Amino acid sequence: MSVFRKILYPFSLLYGVITSTRNYLFNIHVLKSTKFATPTIVVGNLSVGGTGKTPQIEYLIRLLQNDYKVAVLSRGYKRKSKGFLIADENATAESIGDEPFQYYQKFNDIIVCVDADRINGIKQLDSLKNRPDVILLDDAFQHRKVEGGFNILLTSFNDLYIDDFMLPTGNLRERVSGAERANIIVVTKCPSTLSDKEQFELTKKLNPTFYQTVFFTSIEYDNNLKGASVINLLEIENTDVLLITGIANPTPLLNYLKEKNIKFQHLKYPDHHSFNNNDLREINNRVANFKSKNSIVLTTEKDYVRIFEKINNLHFISIKTKFISHKIDFDNLIKKYVEQSSRDS
The missing domain is CATH 3.40.50 (Rossmann fold)
Structure with missing residues (x-):
């Protein structure tokens, strides 16, 4: 302290x-x-x-x-919308928040919605024709x-x-x-x-x-990195890796990659970070300075949903409880x- x-x-x-x-x-x-x-x-x-x-x-x-029939109701931290909103094909991490958007992308048969007023959110869900x-x-x-x-x-x-x-x-x-x-x-x-x-x-x-x-419980990491392509973690042992994290505590992930003998550079950002043009410029400069042409950018699943359209050759590592x-x-x-x-x- x-x-x-x-x-x-x-x-x-x-x-x-x-x-x-x-x-x-x-x-x-x-x-x-x-x-x-x-x-x-x-x-x-x-x-x-x-x-x-x-x-x-x-x-x-x-x-x-x-x-x-399962529904997830979140406040949608740092989203750019207001009030009650159900995720649909127009949803983005900006409109509903990164974690709700992650749920929406991964699970097809659930309802994902956001509302800072949880009482209103539950009432809205209960009023649906196909209520949870x-x-x-x-x-x-x-x-x-x-x-x-x-x-x-x-x-x-x-x-x-x-x-x-x-x-x-x-x-x-x-x-x-x-x-x-x-x-x-x-x-x-x-x-x-x-x-x-x-x-x-x-x-x-x-x-x-x-x-x-x-x-x-412990964290179980998926050894298959997803995103731009599917790559097994063991395949990047001799690859230049830039790790980007915008989560509260990246230490378990850092330790896991070290245990797997993955050498990486780490750019750490605050939790739920909104990546701006300066951040993207810094990321691209780091990648450009790698000596090897064989390089990837690795991030967490929660960060991936915020920046997957902005960075080339981006992969994420998912986790389970x-x-x-x-x-x-x-x-x-x-x-x-x-x-x-x-x-x-």
Whole structure:
């Protein structure tokens, strides 16, 4: 933690009081939460930054899409449109946001929509002729105006919320006690070799309530790079690679490429970065300065949907959530909630 962040600690205390007061008012129903008949699964976190929400949403889509009509509702961070919008053939990363556009491109049989007002978004979905059977709310753990039917809280293995501080000293959006609203806690980005004993110790540290279950997942990278063409990762060992990232935490990807003996130059940009002409000029200059004519530009899937029309020979590496253990238990909890809620509604 930087000295500057430590100096801001009094503001963290104030921010904690404000968010705790807000949560308390929701808990005692002074502030209103709306509950919907349609099953709603909230995926979110307590902290800012990347905890793996996108691959977790994609995991839920794959789990449910064969049995239910699935909708994903996001606020569409940094989009250039307003209000409620359903993704269609005219959608772009600029119009609906990079993550929703990624969902739309990957999954043909789901509804992808955006609305900063989640209540309005759900009402609009419920009014559709082909209305969804289940709605996945992306990054809505702090959106208390909607009472989610099932809450999944994510926390990164190397940045557990239990060890963090409130903004601006740390990265927490609300106090650790907010974790009590979760039905499931998922520790993401774990080493794939995490032992049962280590999982047990981490679960004790998180100190879940009696009704909560803790799961552990790792990142699974696809060895086939997609985009301009399909290339196996092993084929670029002797290739000049320029890696571009505009995500919160690129460290796991950097480590993975190093483990695969991929030599690369890295241009790091802020999360959800909007690439401008100066950025594109810098990228092209880096590629032009490679000694070898055999070179590619590599990026993440989330970045790819923003810049695939702007950079030549661009490829992306996709990721999936992989449960280290108890995958079936997780799946059953989700399916049981959706089945039960569908019957009740």
